[in-house]
Every structure is written in C-alpha cells, then in structure tokens.
Amino acid sequence: MPVASGRMELWRRLALLFGVITGLSLFFYVAPAMVSVTAVDWAQEQADELRSISGYVSQEKRRLNQLPLLDYIKEKTGGQLTAVDSSQWTEFFTQVQLASGGQYEGSAYGNRVSDQDKDPFWKPKWPVQVFFKPDEIPWAEWGLVAIDGDEVYVSNTAGGKTSYLLLRYEDYSTSISAMSKPYRVAPDWLYHPYRSLGTGVMAMGLLLYIFLPRRKKQTDDIAYSTGSILAGDLVALILLVPFYGLPFLINGGTVQAITGMWPISAAMWFLAGFCMILLLLGAIYSVQRNHQER
Structure with missing residues (x-):
C-alpha cells in the first residue's frame, strides 16, 4: 500500500508539473x-x-x-x-x-x-x-x-x-x-495559436492533482496533515509559475525566451528547478507514516 500510494502521489505532482511547464510554454508561444x-x-x-x-x-x-x-x-x-x-x-x-x-x-x-x-x-x-x-x-x-x-x-x-x-x-x-x-x-x-490548448493543459494538470485518489489516513497513523502537504505544494507552485513563466513574458514568447535574453531565462529556470524539487518532495512527505505502538 505505501508503494502504491507513493506512486499515486508522485503521479499527482508530475501531472501538475506537466500541466504548468507544457501549458505555460503553449500559452506564450508566438507564431513564427x-x-x-x-x-x-x-x-x-x-x-x-x-x-x-x-x-x-x-x-x-x-x-x-x-x-x-x-x-x-x-x-x-x-x-x-x-x-x-x-x-x-x-x-x-x-x-x-x-x-x-x-x-x-x-x-x-x-x-x-x-x-x-x-x-x-x-x-x-x-x-x-x-x-x-x-x-x-x-x-x-x-x-x-x-x-x-x-x-x-x-x-x-x-x-x-x-x-x-x-x-x-x-x-x-x-x-x-x-x-x-x-x-x-x-x-x-x-498570434498565440496554442493559447487555448495551453490553458486546457494547465487546467487538466490541476484537475488531476486534485482528483487523483489519495490514501485514506488510518486511525493509528502518525503523518503530516493533508493541509500541511497542500500548503507546501501551493508554495512550490506559487514560486514555480513566475520563475518558469516570466522569461516567456519578458522575451515576448516561448521561442524568444531561448533565442533572446537567454541568460535571464537560464537563471530563472534554474530557480524554477528548485521549485520542482520542492513539489516532488511533497510526494515523499505525503506517504511518510509511522504507526502508534499499542
């Protein structure tokens, strides 16, 4: 059960990451x-x-x-x-x-x-x-x-x-x-041919994060509360979106973020990487459980 629930928590956050990364890239893409x-x-x-x-x-x-x-x-x-x-x-x-x-x-x-x-x-x-x-x-x-x-x-x-x-x-x-x-x-x-698709991808990632089944807490479990796990994920997401998305906005488009002021893009994406790690760590913390001794 811990292995199965751990995989589900990992997939939950991977879906959210995919939605944010792919969705923002499509949202800001500019026709060539x-x-x-x-x-x-x-x-x-x-x-x-x-x-x-x-x-x-x-x-x-x-x-x-x-x-x-x-x-x-x-x-x-x-x-x-x-x-x-x-x-x-x-x-x-x-x-x-x-x-x-x-x-x-x-x-x-x-x-x-x-x-x-x-x-x-x-x-x-x-x-x-x-x-x-x-x-x-x-x-x-x-x-x-x-x-x-x-x-x-x-x-x-x-x-x-x-x-x-x-x-x-x-x-x-x-x-x-x-x-x-x-x-x-x-x-x-x-001008933005994939903007609607990008919005849909972000929404799908968020919905999968919310509605994928979670392991029910047992009466003898000692674990992080759901609220604290969600708070950590929310902080990671709030930091990830601007660090990953601002290079697209600053440079004028998805491709332009790579061909334009790429040093700024690289620096911000480096910081976005820490946000991704923080989000994935939530999968580990969400399945860590000890049991009370009777």
Missing part, C-alpha cells in the same frame, strides 16, 4: 511569421500626396500627384506588380478589401484584423492590415521574400476593374524581442 495583406486605393494614395500637417508639400509630392494614375502606380510599386489569376483570387481580393476597409462584419476575414485596429481608442486609419498564416496564401509565388518587412504588390482584374493589395512579410521570430513587439500584430488567435 505572418503575412499581412492591405487593400490599396491608388487614387486615394495619389490624392494624399498633397496632404501635409505642416502645410508644406515638396516638389516631388506635387510631381507624383500630377502623374497619370497608371504611371503613379508604376512608380510607387517600382514596376514590381504581380497580376494574380482572377478565376481563383477574385473572392479573396473582395473579402480582404472589405476587412481592410473596416467592414469586419461583412467580410469572411473580419476576424483577421489586429485587435488594435478594431479598438476605437486607437483611432484606426483604414485601410488596415489583414493577417494570414504563411501556408494560407501563395505569397512566395507572388514575389514576397521571407524577410521581415519585405513587401510586394499584387493586382487582380475582374469585371473590367483592377484591385490592388499590398503584402508584407512579418517575421515575429526576429521582430519580437525582450519587452518589445511591433505596434500591430495579428489577432490573438493567430
């Missing part, structure tokens, strides 16, 4: 890259060349404003404009333009806009970025390079009308660092 897509209204862009807060407009901007629209587009894109297959991508262009223009409810991609752009407090300026995973669109075929900040323009002609989109590669593995990230990032369900 995104492709942002923004609708482009070239006529409006050309008109905005004359806009200036100070009132001063340079000769270059005046020249651009006077160009024929097609020449203006060619100059602004550097002649690097990729035409897509309208039979495949017309609907994609339409839905992106709706979402990028602020018509979130009317677009299939309304949930792919940054949370900052949806918050009226930040006074978003349309068109806004619409985010996609790299494997969702053929960005490489359209000329985009997997370098943070690389941009390419694509066009689609349907019904005699040409629409334009700006694609931008967002490399979060390089642009996110300690306490710093781009002002606008993908919405949370794309």
